[in-house]
Amino acid sequence: MPDLIGANGQREDFRVVGKPNIPGLTSYAMATGVAKYGADFAVPGMLFAKILRSPYAHARVVKIDAADALAIPGVTDVVLWDDPIWSEIEFNPIGGRRPSYLPSEAHQEGAEVGAVVVAESEALCDEALEALKIEWEVLPFIIDLKKGLSSEVPPIRGPEWDESGTYAPPSVTSDGHTWMAVHYPDDPPKAGNVSVTTKSEGDLDAGWAQADMILEYNVNLHDVVSLLPNPQASVAWWTDNMYKPGKTLRIEGAVGRRGAIATMYRLPDDNVIQEGVFQGGKYCDWGLRMAQEITPLLARRTGRPVRCCNTREENFDLCVNIRLASVKLGVTSEGLITAVEDDSIIDHGTPNSSEMTTYDRDWNGYYTLKCENIRQIYSIVDSNRGFMHTCGQFVPYSWDMLTIGIYLIAERLGRDPVDIARLNLHGPDSQKDTRLVPSFEACVEEGQRLMNWDWHPAGGRRLPDGRLHGASFRYQMCPRHSFLKYFTKLEYRGGVVHFPTQGPIAGWFGTECFTMIAAEELGIDFEDICVDYDYRAEHTDEAGGSDGVTGHGWVVKECANILKKKILEAAAREAQETTSRFGPMEFPKPPSPLTGYTAEELDIMDGRVFVKADPEKFVPFAQATAETITADYGGHSPKSAWATGFGRKLDTMNTSWCEVAVDEETGEVEILKYLVVADVGKVIRRTSLESQIDQVVFFSQGCQLMEEYILDPETGVKLNGNMLDYRRPTTLDVPVVDKEILELRSGDGAYGASGIAHNLANSHLIVTAIHNAVGVWVDPPATPDRVLKALGKCEREGGNQ
Amino acid sequence: MRPFNHINAASIAEAGEALKKGGAVAVAGGGDLLGALKDNIFPEYPRTVVNLKSIPGLNYIKFEDGALKLGALTTLADIARSPIVGEHAPALAAAAKSASSPALRETTTIGGNLCQLPRCWYFRKLNNRFDCARKGGERCFALTGDNRYHSVFGGAGFEAPGGQRACVAVNQGELAPVLIAMAARLKTTTREIEAFNFFDVGVLSSTVLEAGELLTEIEIPPLGFAETCRYRRFAFRKSIDFPIINLSIARGGENPNSPGKPRWHICIGGVAPTPHIAKAAEELLNVNAPSAADLTPELAQAAGVAATEGARAFESNAYKLQLIKTLIKRELLAMSAPPAD
CATH class of the missing domain: 3.90.1170.50 (Aldehyde oxidase/xanthine dehydrogenase, a/b hammerhead)
Known part of the structure; x- marks a missing residue:
């Protein structure tokens, strides 16, 4: 979608956008205690x-x-x-x-x-x-999903809790893909505590027939709290x-x-x-x-x-539900996936819990494959484990079923998983597109360079201190939700640009990004925009996802250009005036440097309104016009590849890389290096972007190494519902994340930006590296007790070797 | 938190009298009690909280006649940064420094660390959800529930109103193993006790202290243990976490098997209802390693195995036996290594 007014992919010179260390407005309030919760x-x-x-x-x-x-x-x-x-x-x-x-x-x-x-x-x-x-x-209650599957377990929910009335009907994207369908028409009615829903595409039988081998594996995701x-x-x-x-x-x-x-x-x-x-x-x-x-x-x-x-x-409250996936892949001797079947048991949680299947099934790594024969069968079990409010963070957790599949193919064939991923990844436009994806290739090149990537099979490398070394890799898309119709209003008043916004009311912090975009387009400095927090404002940092900032930013950009045009028109108009009036009296006005020029002949830069042909002729931006000028813009930003393809179109991609050391005698896992190479299209505010990456990686590290939601098996009561026993990692427990940010400008948010959102969050990157170290799977969280158990080092009787 | 009466005790006597009355609890740094009050874990909410920190003269570190003496109200932060402790009992300083978080170490005390109640999640569940044996209830819920962090050396039996009870919660105090390994003696308002004999299991109690009896001083005698003592902690998090296992190994006193040589002390926390003395491992070392130079990798390994003798783990906490074996082996090997230049 072309710009309405402003520069998007075309802009090459940035004065404000992408500039590091732009001070935070909201973060200042939070850091100083001014912010009130x-x-x-x-x-x-x-x-x-x-x-x-x-x-x-x-x-x-x-x-x-x-x-x-x-x-x-x-x-x-x-x-x-x-x-x-x-x-x-x-x-x-x-x-x-x-x-x-x-x-x-x-x-x-x-x-x-x-x-x-x-x-x-x-x-x-x-x-x-x-x-x-x-x-x-x-x-009676259900906290064990496998037991809950049994038809002999009486329903734990009466008809008064039936949620089917709230289900949205299936939606179909412009390119014909069904999504957001909680259940498909052919799905059987709910039986007992279990709803089964199947999404099937392609020809599974043909896929199995093309395969030279079948890989079967389990991927268990545990529940973690928000x-x-x-x-x-x-x-x-x-x-x-x-x-x-x-x-x-x-x-x-x-x-x-x-x-x-x-x-x-x-x-x-x-x-x-x-x-x-x-x-x-x-x-x-x-x-x-x-x-x-x-x-x-x-x-x-x-x-x-x-x-x-x-x-x-x-x-x-929960932010990820349990998913117990049994995955079966058909694979050729070259490593090409020909068929995928994912049979998952999924926790539906308590009534009104966020429905995991909605995005999880429709948007996941499987659709980034050339393979089009994909069947997903979800058995969704009502439970009394916990409540998950409306959210979408489980989306990245559907991805690592594929990450592990690619890793296992590599292990089986003795090849690098990066090569297996490249072999299977479809091209930019569709699953039938066989071209390489430029963004993926750029991320991989940088990732391999920065990691000194030297793949080894499981158990194949021991560090000088005796611990086992493991490494892993995953890729994903950088999506941008762009769900909403966004609104922005900017006002030039008293020589200052005001940006009214509700601010981060939903817990997302994008005010600085939006302000930077407005400043960029208006030709003024970040500090020259006055952010007015106002609960009545239409604008809010809520953008349908934190990555939605880039889509919403596109709307801000358009709005800023509308304002700029109006300011220049007013400046040109006022420059023609020769007198000013006070009641019946008129006073001569000194000539303006802009006198005689049209709005089209003027521009704004560095806090000046100037004549393009003669930049020495200018007035300060604060004196451009005495008028109060308002610009409103509301609309949908360009539809992102994510929203049209759900994996079937690939523009901006990201990769994550991890190296671990595992102590076989204590079960301790140390992350030696964690690298993110992400093509975000264009960086808007680096601090915000890096914080977002730090957050999701921290979240992922916690989920895979420490965090676990523990219920008493006899009563279903939470046992570790506090910060001490739940064990979110401290900053001493996880390393600083290395980040390499690429800007291929291929997203369709402001300036070709895309976003990061949840998509560097993952459930099994570290766990895969642990397998690469020790050769056995450890279900997350890979706490020392679980690692030792997986290694068979848990004798119950003392005094034994 | 509910309202309660608060007494700033001016003397040990005043505190003791106040604590003898029903419904009163003591607080020093508050690291244990405040959380318990906030979570409302007690069967009856305390009516009175007796502040011990207002008692003068119980916050000190001194080295007298070869013995290291610490007042019961000495904070963990003071112990961790004390040059006196660093010189005469570095393992104690290390243990104090590893406890809790920097902020809490500034308020929490050595006395509180030794007297804390168990960390069992059934015992600590808010609003007294589980009326467990340690609260005078009928049963220990961890015996059949989730016991991944509980005892691998069986439960502790104790008398409670209504009869005999058992509990498999562990003592996770940061300082207990190191003080026991150093043969510390604890002085209370009425007696002097060897550190090992200080710990016990009872209803709402982890020590032998009786109603109104207060811990006043911890003394580490000049037996040589403090100089050789090592402390090793194993926790899932590097900060703000209780140890899954912590242990101390020291050599001092008189070896019964090798006259003129020091004997071995090994104490392990987090594995039993009270700090656990690894007697079989101690004996093995007393016989086979009169000096640290006698330690071989095989002997270190055997001592680790011996330290688990008598253990019967649950399925969910058998990993602790592996940790005991490994940590003891590694600490012994570190002791046998020549000092770095």
Whole structure:
């Protein structure tokens, strides 16, 4: 899609975009403590609310006697699940439906259920919760997915929890690929706790027939938690609206776009005030929690501000579900894949958990292969393991089924996995395209050079200190979501360009990137743009994914060019004026250096509006015009290759490389080197890009080496729901990630940028390197105990050699 | 956290009296107690918290008559950076430095580290979710539950209201193995105890301290153990983590098998309800390695194996036996190596 106005792929000289060390606006606020998160808000006279949490993995509240709780001085209210008040609010548009807003049935330990208490302090809330006399009906639960597959296990969910009504119908892309289909028409009806869905393309029988060998392997993904560092919280109160009828809701503690809250409370957006911008670093997760949603309701009921804040443990929601994949590949003697069958057991989690299959099946590494014979069979099991809010971070976790397949083919044939990947990767345009992918080739060339890549078969290299050496490689696409219609408004006012934005309300931080793009196009400095955080602004850092910044950036670029054109027109117009007026009086104006020139003959650069043909003729940008000039632009950015092909088109690619050392006697794994070579199209703000890479790699390292979500097998209760026992790595535990960023300008975001998003996150790069070291598979997390067990070094009796 | 009465004790006597009353708990650095209070893990929420740090004269490090003496309120950070400890008991400094996080080491104390409650996740689950044996409940949930971090040397039996109980939670204190290996003696308000005899298992207790009895001083006597002691820690994370296994090996005192030679001490933490003395390994070394120069790779390996004697691991924590073998072997080999130039 060509630019409407601004330069995209054509721009070669960048003054602002890509410049390192541009100071962060939001990061400054976070680093200095100025930023306020949900838990930071406090209002005089506020009450506190706490939600009852289930101590059981699956249970129903039969009856609650709240008399003792209400008798505690300072406890002002106990709202039970069957109180009519819950019908006063709508369900959040993002989050799915339940039988009632506050359910009486809990589907995981720690689930919000049955009652909310309101009191003068959090301690009193705790006391009130403990004083509730609750009659529980403890119900059977499933935390072992393989057991849950059995038809003999009774359904753990009644018909009132049926989510099928919320399923979107299958969508078909412009190039004819079905996607976002939770279930296909030919799928069998759900049986017991299991839904089976199959996506099949090509001719599997022909694929098997072409193969010289069949490779079968298992890839097990465990569940890990999202663990937002700042607990979800809000404080809400109602005020009279000075200018129009009706109450205004004031809610603080970033709750994403306020539209969701407005919808829930049936209010126009303008009647919701929300100044809180910061939600803290997080990894996807688009939903709100009850603590963020119910405070307005309780404030209305009590007539006082109400605060509700989750604890750390209450924050332990899943961000990756279990997937147990059994993969079968047909492979020729040259290493070409001819058929793929992926039979996966997948955790559906608790009701309304994010549906793993939606993207996972439609966008994964299989479609980057020349092989078109692909069948994916997903058995999705209801469980009581945990809740995963609407998110998409499981997408990268569908990729390493292929990473491992390529590695295993290389192992079998005694060849370098990079060569196997290249052999199987289709060309830029389609699966039938046999050309090399330039972005992949560039990444591989740099990666091999920087790693001193010297492939060896499993168990083939020992380091001087006696540990075994292993290495691994993976590739993926750099996608850009570009889901949304983006809006941007820029205003030249009082000689300054203002950029109103809601800011990082959804936990994504792109303000600096957008500001840099606007400055680039306007010909002014980054510092010359005044960012106005305003909850009423249309613009938000939310861009349908952090990589969506590059698509949204394209819209900002267009908007900046509209503003620039208007400023030049105004400057040219004013330059022709010979007098200025005050009431009936007119005063002569000194001639402007721009007098006599049209807008087309002017340009802006380095803070000056100047005559292109004679740059010495200029006025300062701040004095370009006395007018207030506004530019609005809303639209879809160009459709990315990702959104049209889901792997069948390949533009910007990335590669990751890892080297490990494994101590066979202790099971310890040390990452010796972790390199990312990514073609991001064009770097917008290097600091943001590198931070994004650091985050996903840190996440991946934690998942593969330490993090594990542990449930008690007898009760289904979380055992490590805290920062100490969950063991996210510290910075001492993982190395600094080496990064080599390429700019092939082949993306279709601003300036040919693409994005990074989740796509360097992975589930098995380190695990594959461990296999390359020791020759056995260790299911993640590869903690020393698991490594030792895989190596057969776990004698249970003492005193033995 | 719920409201509670807070007493800044001005003296040991005042603290002792306050703690004898029901519903009172002691706090020093708060590294153990504050988390427990926040998570509401006790069967009954404490009514009174007695602050010991307000007691003067219990925060010191001194070297007197060849003995290293530390007040019970000495912080781990002070121990880690003390030149006196560094000179006379470097392994103790290393152990203190490896505990917890830099910030917490500034507040947490040696006394608190020795007296901490077990890290078992059933015991620590918030809102007293599991009424386990260590809280006076009927059973140890880890026996049949997820016990990957629990004892490989069986459970500890103890008397509780209602009868005999057992628990397989381990002692994961950072300093206990090193103090036991150095033959430290602990002074309380009523007695003096060998460090090894200080640890016990009971309801809401990990020590032999009785109600109102306070640990006041830790003394490392001049028996030679402190100078030779080595400390080795194995944790999944390099910081902010409790050790899966930590162990200390030292030589000092009198070897019963080789008069005139020092005897071996080996103590392992994280593997049993109380710090575990590897007696078979000690005996093997006392007989076969009167001096560190006698250590051979084969002997080091055999000592590692001997250190696991008597162990019966669960399926999920058998890895600990491999770790014991390896870590002891490696520490012994390091002791046998000639000092670097």
